[in-house]
Amino acid sequence: GAGVSQSPSNKVTEKGKDVELRCDPISGHTALYWYRQSLGQGLEFLIYFQGNSAPDKSGLPSDRFSAERTGGSVSTLTIQRTQQEDSAVYLCASTQSRGRTGELFFGEGSRLTVL
């Protein structure tokens, strides 16, 4: 498809399990972001990838969170030993530029529920 694709769209897991969320950005977009959207909290920046540069991981809330981007395209966000406070919608976005123009293209998100 032409847009940013995320999977799964919904994930229910038990506390303590690991989860992987996948993002397939728009072809040719060099920049990729992960955000977290919690109820009433807006969007929280998690991590940013730009080409072959080292990622900006400054938004990751704990060392249980990690992300990688393979071949400059698909990205996976991994949450280890999930906690109930990890329940949120995880959004992926991509853009051609370094983000200065601000026009990010978002996927529909992966809704994570930790029981």
Place this chain on the structure above:
Amino acid sequence: GNSVTQMEGPVTLSEEAFLTINCTYTATGYPSLFWYVQYPGEGLQLLLKATKADDKGSNKGFEATYRKETTSFHLEKGSVQVSDSAVYFCALSGNSGAGSYQLTFGKGTKLSVIP
């Protein structure tokens, strides 16, 4: 650091009413400012933007003017429609010229327009 404050919702209006959603920001340097919209069941999408002081962004009948003196970027529409029901996010992107690349979002304002 950068921050965005927008009016709390939810906002409920009758069709053809005038809409204002207030947004103020705190940032170093000269940020670019944005309004994103999230329609029910869809991903966030850029509504409009302004990259320097006194610029006016406009799209789909919505407008917002970059006011540096009041650090504001209020969203307005003269006559809302039912189809405008969505969550609106104000955001800024650092514009330091050194490759700033992160969008900072407000918490979002949910708008419901009733016939």
